[in-house]
Amino acid sequence: MATRPTPIPSVWARPQREPDQPALSRAAIVREAIVMLDAEGVEALSMRKLATRLNAGAASLYRHVATKDELMELAVDEVAAEIHVPSADGADWRAAVSEAARSFRTTALRHPWLPPVLGQAGLAYLGPNLMSYSERLAALFTAAGFPDPGTAIDAVLSYVIGMSTTEAAWLTTVSRSGDSESGLIARLLPAVQQATAPHSHLAQGYAETEEAVTTDPAALREAKFEAALEIVLDGLSLRLEAPGS
Amino acid sequence: MATRPTPIPSVWARPQREPDQPALSRAAIVREAIVMLDAEGVEALSMRKLATRLNAGAASLYRHVATKDELMELAVDEVAAEIHVPSADGADWRAAVSEAARSFRTTALRHPWLPPVLGQAGLAYLGPNLMSYSERLAALFTAAGFPDPGTAIDAVLSYVIGMSTTEAAWLTTVSRSGDSESGLIARLLPAVQQATAPHSHLAQGYAETEEAVTTDPAALREAKFEAALEIVLDGLSLRLEAPGS
DNA sequence: CCCTCGATGCGAACACTGTACGCAGAACGG
DNA sequence: CCGTTCTGCGTACAGTGTTCGCATCGAGGG
Incomplete structure (x- = not known):
């Protein structure tokens, strides 16, 4: 085989590992992936861009992560740790569940890619943080004395995931539009009015909230979440006070 | 300019439009897209494969549909027509809402790609069928006498979307696994047991339903949906009987 | 001290994707 | 008969997830 031209050895040419470059590791990859997801959404995350941000080649990521789906699962579990569930001392279950739901919503709005992924994950993701989240939720409902904690969890979790999904999607649309929330609403208004015009109830319902939606949309969103x-x-409370059946 | 070699004109060479080839039209494209989505899921739908099925080139689709997202929006609206909402004659609102929710679930299970897309659509999709669906729901709640129909819709729709999303995702996983539902559950069981082992409430909750989940999973899913x-x-009923505030 | 060996990084390639451009031919109105 | 407009589409571009095989490197053993 041909001897390749011997390069001149030089201290300057030899690569020196930067000590503050924390090398490539699963944790670092997941952390940076979450940053990208938060900033630009789920379809802006590509293995190549992620690798570039980590000063690495795309193929290198696959030494630490089997596939992109697995990376998403890891990211979900990492973020799941941020959701706060009050401990089940049984004092006031209603306040506790409400707090858990609120905390889910705020982390969902902090990571708008979370709700849809979590909704489609369902039972498939078995990460430790997600498991302990479910466990704490179950503990809360059993401590409160619910005869069927599983159904209670289904009800509140499905509601929270469904609501957060559409709210997060809306916020993603807003941030992508480059406009403010009220600004985007104003620009969308003609289309909405035209679409709702033939439907009396919709038109009326929208007209009622039109002022609030243009002045302080964020407050209105929170109020809607809270009300439902x-x-x-x-x-749930009915299910608790009538433990028969 | 050069005269190209005159081809021999022949009846057989001249293309004749097949009458049963319904040409390319927006309706035909959307219809075939739905067939593909139902059969193979959302990530199996590509413009090229769809075009091939229609005996067309990929670029031709863009004469009738601006973008793939728009195609999805059209597909969603088409399928939304299948959801049945009882008319608002105000007889028994509870049965009517329950029927609307059930109908949503069955169409969601018939088109498992629908719930996530619909959840992320939120207010963005303004198709006629989707609008009349919302209108009928609103009519139902106002006829029943709810003081705040919007909040009622939020609650039931969020729940239904959230629950259907995870159920549809599970069914997609099952069909992709090539195994039966109980079979897949059996294969997943070790991993689930290992993950839930350190969490007492989860382990207990799963143990309670293990028999039902392996014998008739479909019935259990329906029962869970119904219970929550x-x-x-x-x-909702509380909101109705105390109309003050 | 050298030498092997497993782990890590990565350039190049493969099989895809959504979509834009511009040309060919048919349809149709004047 | 000519122009214009509409429809279909071959080709190309920029990107995607993932794999292969090779280079490099640090540690451990002789």
């Missing part, structure tokens, strides 16, 4: 959550909590 | 729905409906 109260409905679910009311339903 | 009852909680939401209970919460």
Whole structure:
């Protein structure tokens, strides 16, 4: 085989590992992936861009992560640790569940890619943080004395995931539009009015909230979340006071 | 300019439009897209494969549809027509809402790609069928006498979307696994048991339903959907009987 | 001290994807 | 008969996830 031209050895040419470059590791990859997801959404995350941010080649990532799906699963579990669930001392279950739901929503809005991924994950993701999240939720409901904690969890979790998914999607649309939330609403208004015009109830419902939606949209979103959550909590409370059946 | 060699004109050479080839049209494209989505899921739908199925080139689709996202929006609206919402004659609102929720679930299971897309669509999709669906729901709640129909819709729709999303995702996983539902559960069981082992409430909750989950999973899924729905409906009923505020 | 060996990084390639451009031919109105 | 407009589409571009095989490197053993 041909001897390749011997390069002149030089201290300057020889690569020196930068000590503050924390090397490539699964944790570092997941951390940076979450940063990208938060900043630009789920479809802006590509293995190549992620690798570039880590001063690495795309193929290198696959030494630490089997596939992109697995990376997403790791990211979900990492972020799941941020959701706060009050401990089950049984004092006031309603306040505790409400707090858990609120905390889910705030982390979901901090990481808008989370709700859809989590919704589609379902039972498939078995990461430690997700498991301990479910465990704490289950502990809360059993301590409160619910005869069927599983159903209670289904109700509140499905509601929270569904609501957060659409709210996060809306916020993603807003941030991508480059406009403010009220600004985007104003620009969308003609289309919405035209679409709702033939439908009396929709038109009326929208007209009622039009002022609030243009002045302080964020507050209105939170109020809506809270109001519908109260409905679910009311339903739960009935299940608690009539333990027969 | 050069005269190209005159081809011999022949009846057989001249292309004749097949009459049963319904040409390319927006409706035909959307219809075939739905077939593909139902059969193979959302990530198996590509413009090229869709075009091939229609005996067309990929670029031709863009004469009838601006972008793939727009195609998805059209598909969603098409499928939204299948969701049945009882008319608002105000007889028994609880049965009517329950029927609407059930119908949502069955169409969601018939088109498992629908719930996640719909959840992320939120307010963005303004198709006629989706609008009339919302309208009928709003009519139902106002006819029943709810003081705040919007919040009622939020509660039941969020719950239904959240629950259907995870259920549809599970069914997609099952169909992709090539195994039966109980078979897949059996294969997943070790991993689940290992993951839930350190968490007492989860382990207990799973142990309780293990028999039902392996014998008739479909019935268990439906029962779970129904049970949590009852909680939401209970919460709604309170909102109705105390119209003050 | 050298030498091997497993782990790590990565350039190049493969099989895809959504979409833009511009040309060919048919349809149709004047 | 000519122009214009509409429809289909071959080709190309920029990107994707993932694999292969090779280079490099640090540690451990002789």
